[in-house]
Amino acid sequence: MTAPIIAVQGLRKSYGDVTVLDGLDLEVARGEVLALLGPNGAGKTTTVRILSTLLRPDAGTVTVAGYDVVRSPGHVRAAISLTGQFAAVDELLTGEENLRLMARLSHLGRAEARTRPAALLELFDLTEAARRPVKTYSGGMRRRLDLAASLLSRPQVLVLDEPTTGLDPRSRNDLWAVIGDAVRAGTTVLLTTQYLEEADQLADRVAVVDHGRVIADGTTSALKAGVGAAHVELTTPSGVERIETDGSVGDVRRILADVERRGLPVDSWEVRRPSLDDVFLSLTGRPAAPVQNRELQEIR
């Protein structure tokens, strides 16, 4: 196997008494899409900021494209593009002016610097708004312009910190499609997310982060398999009960028929797939709500 394009070893970072990163290890292969999945405060953004040379680690080593982020930040910056949580574009400039500026700062060749901004505006459906100041853009348009700015330089590594926060489903799908194109062209992507669905859609591999460490690392299907299958969730006067199911119509019907036959008092029910909560609860060893009703246990 060739050397990983991102290698993180024993990464530590604290602010005063607060430990944000507590020996985080991570490897990303060239061309791979890795999602850092975890709740708020897990250390995802801090990791991304250290990788992007914005923060200095307290301990540990990080290399990107073969360069150490502390010793050769310039080389790391030349290999990456960062899309942060806030749309990093100039509000007073137009969309087109923003991309032209970024094209010049990315040191693109003359021809590319001229053609690429327009092509990216078109790709992100911003051609019509290209000559309007960004302050008139909607949140989704800003995010799209932000990602367009990140793709201008044709980075080796695209770093996306919660890229679809605040996007409507259509914009989200468009964004995912473009990221997919970049990946097929050979771009490595590191993204952070709080949503398993997003990791599922985009990532080859997921690293679950909690309290500044990677506590699980694998494909999304492997992670979900570890949590268990989907389940039927019943809300009863005595609490929420969960019954495992394979999710098929027949199985759900069997469970519901059983519930009805026993005349259990059910206020509402739904079929639920494993969520980040479930993955997280199972990984941190805290059990999901126990099944209390004896009769429901029998059905199980």
Next chain:
Amino acid sequence: MTALDLTPRVGQSSTGTAGDTLALIGRCLRRSTRQLDTLLLAVMLPVMLLLMFVYVFGGAIQSGMDYVDFVVPGIVLLTAGYGASTTAVDVASDVTAGIMDRFRSMPIRATGVMTGHVVASMARNAVSTTLVIGIALLIGFDAHASVLGWVAAIGLVALYVAALTWIAVAIGVVASGPEAASGFSFAILFVPYVSSAFVPVESMPSVLESIAAWNPVTPVADTVRGLLLGTPVGSSAPAAIAWCVGLLLAGWVAAAVLFRRQR
């Protein structure tokens, strides 16, 4: 649709170029033309103060000359100082908007972003100061400066603006947000009052007189006044230049270090 190349680019240069700085200067000049309200305030405020000082307070102030002649250099420095200090707000907005993080994660010159703001500030100040001097001439400011005197006065004011702008840039980077940064503009507005900008320092109580004597605005105001009125500037000129160059270097170094600082 245009085929868009998304193939990763390997071997991109890891250092910045002079072109970065030019692009970033262009950015800030564009921004300035879209914030005409800020520029308008930077002219209106000193003009109002000029009129108030000359027509309201002026009669009561013993300056040893026509008060309008005494106060115009002070008003010019106030205009320049205020115009420069608003840069702190611009820089702080870049930080909170996240665009500063994008710049910092790109292989560009560390001082390019800041230089862009400074050059734009100097351009804005050239406009506002010219307007203020024009209005001063209209209400009877009696300049006796030679061409060389004008050139020297403009040069010193430009140096003063550059120094204050670099300090403002450094403050904008460390400020917790645009609101906090605007406090700097407010402070800069008051610094000239305890100096020779508006009243002779000898007229102040002794404590204030010694503060005013050490206030960098005093030698700058004395020099600009001397140059514009064609009177001797004496030792205030080297003191003014030393202060401005010192503040400029301090601000420039602080801004460059703070830009690349990794917290």
